[in-house]
Amino acid sequence: MLEQMMRAVARKIIAQEYPHAKSPAVVYATVSKATQLGETFDLKDLVIHNDETGSSFKGHITAHWNEYTLTVVDRWGDEDESFPPLPGVRSKGQYKAGAFVAVAMAYGDSPAIIGEVQL
Structure with a gap:
């Protein structure tokens, strides 16, 4: 009886204060929608090598952020319906x-x- 009460209390505390502990910290997902955003970022302090001439020079790359809609899947790639789309x-x-x-x-x-x- 005491053991069952302790388990019930522990489950309640975990559910209320640590809900993230009930779900895995890392999951697999499939990209269901991909959109390139207008917002950009820079990769700086790069060294670009020319394989044909053997020369190199300093440079940077400006690239776009991307936004995705993800569908959580299980380890076999089947949709996990216990998660909503992300x-x-x-x-x-x-x-x-x-x-x-x-x-x-x-x-x-x-x-x-x-x-x-x-x-």
């Missing part, structure tokens, strides 16, 4: 619709794409 996930990475990505949700916060994966 819209508005911004990333510097460029992924095509249909790509599989690893997504982190540290402490239950907003999802962040870690990178592309192969299932």
Whole structure:
């Protein structure tokens, strides 16, 4: 009886104060929609090498942010219906619709794409 009460109290505390502990911190997802945004970012202090001449020079790259809608999948790539679609996930990475990505949700916060994966 006491053991059951302790378990019930522990479950209640975890559900109320640590809801992120009930879900995995990293999940797989498929990119269902990809949009390039107008907002850009710079990769600075790069050294560009010319393979044909052997020369190199300093430079930078200006690239666009991207926004994705993701669908959480299980380890076999089947949709996990216990998660809603994840819209508005911004990333510097460029992924095509249909790509599989690893997504982190540290402490239950907003999802962040870690990178592309192969299932």
